[in-house]
Amino acid sequence: MSFIHLIGFGLKVGHLLLMLCYSFLTVISLNSFINDSQMKPNKSRKNWMKFLEIFSGNTSKIHDCCEYIGSEKNRKLWWRRLVILWIALGTILSLWSFWYLRSQALEKRKEILANMCDERARMLQDQFNVSMNHVQAMSILISIFHHGKNPSAIDQDTFAKYTERTAFERPLTSGVAYAVRVLDSEREQFEKRQGWTIKKMTSVNKDKYNPEELEPSPIQPEYAPVIFAQDTVAHVISLDMLTGKEDRENVLRARALGTGVLTAPLDLIKSNRLGVILTFAVYKRDLPSNATPKERIEATDGYLGGVFDIESLVEKLLQQLSSKQTIYVNVFDTTNISNPISMYGTDALDTSLQHVSPLNFGDPSRKHEMRCRFKQKQPWQILAISTSFGIFVITLLVGQIFHATVNRIAKVEDDFHEMSVLKKRAEDADVVKSEFLATVSHEIRTPMNGVLGMLDMLMDTVLDVTQQDYVRTAQASGKALVTLINAVLDQAKIESGKLELEAVGFDLREILDDVLSLFSGKSQEKGIELAVYISAKVPETLIGDPGRFRQIITNLMGNSIKFTEKGHIFVTVHLLEEVMESIDVETEPSSKDTLSGLPVADRNRSWERFRPACKIAGPSEFITLIVSVEDTGVGIPLDAQPRIFTPFMQVGPSIYRLHGGTGIGLSISKCLVNLMNGEIGFDSVLQIGSTFTFTAVFSNPNEQQINGQSKPKSMPEFCNMQAVVVDPRSVRADVSRYHIQRLGMHVDIVSSLTNMLSMLTNGSQTVHVILIEEEVWDRDLSNSAVFLYKLRNLDHKISPQLFLLTNAISGSRQNNTIYSPNVITKPLRVSMLAASLQRAMGSNKNHARNGEIPKLSLSKLLVGRKILVVDDNNVNLRVAAGALKKYGAEVVCADNGRKAISLLTPPHLFDACFMDIQMPEVDGFEATKRIRKIEHDINNDIQHGDFLLQDYANISNWHVPILAMTADVIQATHEQCLRSGMDGYVSKPFEANQLYQEVSRFFL
């Protein structure tokens, strides 16, 4: 049992050690990994040091070793040493346990031996004592019946018979005999009485023993001839005990002491066996216990001797005991210590283990002892061997695990290093790739710009129709290529996770106006109505990435424009909560009530599949916008719908041939929407149209931020003016109202001209502006004419301004014979609307030709404008100035940022500024920032009345448009431009179209 327990314990200890090892190593390796990854080798070194300190307290050594520990090789070496140390320890432990168990077993064996030996000794002693007592009793018997009676009651026969029958009482004696004390004077008489002579005792051979042949005893003062003897020793009768050396000594001692005495072991006469003779003296009278030896000698009558045949007797005794085979028993007479006399037992081989038990046979002058030894040598110590072997094996195993773990760690570390090297290489490669993409796109863009510019110029020359078509195609392809390059660059950025969204404050409405401007040309060409509606609940300023938001909208609208031939494209922006609330109330939206009256895909279904979490109104600091782009285009076939957001996936090859494009736009849009924590979805009905809806999360700027960059949108000149929109279609009217309201005007909506007229006639309200949908106007031109006539005849202080809202620049408008009111071409935008109204209000006769404005060449836009050009490079400065002068602008040059700042400090007369970015001392960004700050301060001061408005040319809100000029047109630069307060950028050298696009935002 204990064996199993021990093994179990060993295993447990081993397991514990193992766990300890593992956890320790894990912690260490983890730490070292973390540290490695953090590139802090010092810290990991410290850990190693700690680790070593735990294992060996030798700090001085550690100081030495920590010099080298940093290197991989030495660390491995230390590990190896540690493993060897561990195995050595384990070996020592196993040896110790072997020794310990063995000694334990030996101890136990000894104990067993001692017990057995003592038991035998005690038994022997007891039996001997019993025999001795009996012999003593016999001596008393003789004293009473032989010497006490006269004539004696005992003769040889009686004695022999008696002793024979009481032999069982003396189990150790082989025989008893009685010798009587005969003085020399009594010898003759005695010999005569007995009929034999007293014979001398001589040791003879057993076989030849013949008492007749023995010589008579020589003459001595006294004799002790044996007169009675048990049959077994009958041959000693007539022998004089005093002639035997041992016997004599025994006899003399016995009578002097009065107790039983023993001889040393001697060869018995006749039998020649080893025996001991016990002798008791028989006294004439009872002696006191304190009688002197002299008294005793005097009183001596005879001597009773018992022969103990030790050998056979011990044998007999041992027969009675079990397990006699297990041990050897030797009995020695050790009266003479230097030469003990073996009384029993063989001189068996000397097994080291022996136990000595003293024997007391009642004779103080004789010493006996029993020596016991095991018969067998100690058996093999299976327990000790297996335990120590087990410990050794466990040690080896742990060592192996240790070793394996260390190797593993080393391997993992190596792998880690390898991986990190690879990772670094991969990252480098990625950087190189990005750089390569940027470079390539830049390098492609530069020649492409050349190609496009040349094509532009080629268009201006006299070409026949076919040539023009070719050139136009070439130009379109070139532009598509540039767009594709930009898209690929974006995709690469998104894929590499490099795309990070900005968080700057921006005006959503402005951005959508910009996008509308971008697409206005195309929509007007196609005669599609383009409109944006932003819910009033959407805050003025949001914080997010305007560029990327714009990109999404542009992508979606670009797609819509591409696939829509008639009808409308309608962008709506709401707060998500708003839509959620309305959806419960709203019943089936009437399919007729759309912007252009054409049926559309159900917007609600486009975001049906959005996450429900997304639909829950978030906390107030975040604003979730839901933006829908609805078109009445061809729609997306059902089978193509699932892969619509996969990059480079298009509905079909025919689509590509028809419309071009890369199919990358939607994928990018989806990525961008995801980056904005939003979702994108769509619903599409073939031949009816598609509606794309996405959500995006922006942060809500807090009050301070709003105040910080407050831009009063409503123009003071339109404030509190009353406008009326004549439009029977409520959705469209809402859009118109939204834009007009942004100018600060009050808007009413009436459904027809008749209603309008009645309103004008009845209402006391002054109406400043009437905007009439072209559709209403054209429906019945005669009715319109009547309306016009009546309107003029109305007696109003201020006659209302009439405007027609039209989609396409239709040539028929100009050819109309009847008086045609001012025309505002959709899409409606604040800047454009304001410009049109201003122009119309400024002079009644000046017929605003809004429709023509996009077609105005750059020179018309720029003529008479005062423009500041800032560049530190003289040549560049001259070229830019030359180009702008060509378009009729009045150009002032400045060759550094400081001059620009001083020139642009209000009041000044500049309409715009073109500024180089990279300039010494004060660069373009810095200069712009400072100018914006100066403007901001002055605006504030004017508002607070610290400055007189007159001193600042009656302009209360200074903001000169600043455009960056840069040769490297990359996204980062663009974003930085916006961040430093610039309004846009143009590439250098100027490209007519881009220049127009940028400039038109300010001068339209």
Next chain:
Amino acid sequence: MAAVSQLQRQFIEYTTSLYNEGYLDDQFTQLQKLQDESNPEFVVEVVSLFFEDSEKLLNNLATALQQKIVDYKQVDSHVHQFKGSSSSIGAQRVTNVCVHFRNYCEEKNLDGCLRCLQQVKHEYILVRNKLETLFRLEQQIVQAGGSIPMME
């Protein structure tokens, strides 16, 4: 008149070769387009301004690169200037060398920079000679009473 038309042909051929060999690019055409009656000397003006600037910049560059401790930022800004002005007049090959030059600046490679300086000098002198020849041709045409043909 034959002389004039021959000069004009020569002018056209020469100009075409300049474009084909890459000395000039589209920007030079743009520059020519900016020249009109109100500003008849525009191209010559700008180009001579370019020459002045360039010589100054080349001198500055040579000095900057001879310093014991080269201020690469300084060199880079010079090269940037040079690149800007050369691209403004359409001296394409100069611009291209400037691009390489700036890369070497970024790497702080002195050997590369010095090599680029030599190259850019070489290219500059080439384009200067070419442009001077072009202007001489123009003058000859004007003196001969002809009009300068527009390159389209």
